[in-house]
Amino acid sequence: MSETDATEARRIAAEARDRARFEEEALGLADQVYRVARRxxxxxxxxxxxxxxxxxxxxxxxxxxxxxxxxxxWLLRILTNLNVDRGRRIQRTPxxxxxxxxxxxxxxxxxxxxxxxxxDQDQVVERLSQDSIVNAxxxxxxxxxxxxxxxxxxxFTYADAAQILDVPIGTVMSRLHRGxxxxxxxxxxxxxx
Amino acid sequence: xxxxxxxxxxxxxxDFLDRTLTNDEWAQAESHLSDxxxxxxxYRFEETLRRYVKLSAVERMPPGLMEKLQQLRxxxxxxxAPR
Numbered sequence: 001m002s003e004t005d006a007t008e009a010r011r012i013a014a015e016a017r018d019r020a021r022f023e024e025e026a027l028g029l030a031d032q033v034y035r036v037a038r039r040x041x042x043x044x045x046x047x048x049x050x051x052x053x054x055x056x057x058x059x060x061x062x063x064x065x066x067x068x069x070x071x072x073x074w075l076l077r078i079l080t081n082l083n084v085d086r087g088r089r090i091q092r093t094p095x096x097x098x099x100x101x102x103x104x105x106x107x108x109x110x111x112x113x114x115x116x117x118x119x120d121q122d123q124v125v126e127r128l129s130q131d132s133i134v135n136a137x138x139x140x141x142x143x144x145x146x147x148x149x150x151x152x153x154x155x156f157t158y159a160d161a162a163q164i165l166d167v168p169i170g171t172v173m174s175r176l177h178r179g180x181x182x183x184x185x186x187x188x189x190x191x192x193x
Numbered sequence: 194x195x196x197x198x199x200x201x202x203x204x205x206x207x208d209f210l211d212r213t214l215t216n217d218e219w220a221q222a223e224s225h226l227s228d229x230x231x232x233x234x235x236y237r238f239e240e241t242l243r244r245y246v247k248l249s250a251v252e253r254m255p256p257g258l259m260e261k262l263q264q265l266r267x268x269x270x271x272x273x274a275p276r
Contacts, residue, residue, distance in 0.1 A: 027259070034258065035251055055262045056265050103206065106242070149250075152247060153247055184242075
């Protein structure tokens with residue numbers, strides 16, 4: 001083997017190692033990626049497809065990931081872009097956002113639902129079923145849902161969410177605010193009807 | 194405690210939970226919370242709700258998905274960078 005061949009062989013081996021390491025790290029995050037995907041789209045099947053597409057693209061373009069940066073955010077950026085590409089943004093979207101209620105709307109409604117103010121806040125929250133939370137999330141406008149899912153379920157910082165969605169941080173904050181209110185309003189509607 | 198100042202607290206509470214208040218605002222909020230039963234209950238509610246939303250919304254990966262992802266490994270790089 002010539003000198004050049006040996007160098008080339010070492011280069012290829014090193015690259016294979018880098019790639020395998022990248023793939024391992026990405027797969028280690030699959031559970032968290034799925035968690036976000038599942039709440040962004042309407043069904044488990046769609047979420048599975050979306051995660052598979054995300055990993056297919058991530059593995060193909062692994063070289064564009066900068067080692068040492070936030071891989072979870074990098075994967076989620078691919079995922080949210082794919083989600084938009086596939087037109088899921090308009091899925092299950094109510095055409096108009098109902099009138100916004102205040103932050104305390106749900107708390108006030110639930111607390112007095114039994115006719116009398118309840119003192120234990122854990123008990124108040126337990127009046128909501130887990131299903132009602134999942135349904136309410138699915139019903140809020142996609143642009144608000146994205147942010148609520150990333151920050152409140154995916155545990156991303158505002159800065160990460162801004163980077164993932166390619167919007168200014170102020171937009172993340174205002175969408176989050178409105179998204180949480182919309183969620184509470186949906187929950188109030190579900191719980192009290 | 195009168196209701197009126199607490200309408201302003203409603204806005205502050207979300208930032209309090211997000212830990213995005215300045216030190217001064219934080220101190221004010223804490224001192225108010227220790228005095229105001231209404232706000233304290235709303236604080237407990239919002240905090241509990243956030244935890245409950247997270248717990249309710251989390252769904253584990255379906256069985257078999259990890260294997261499918263494993264099979265995607267080793268695809269030739271095609272030079273397409275994610276957008």
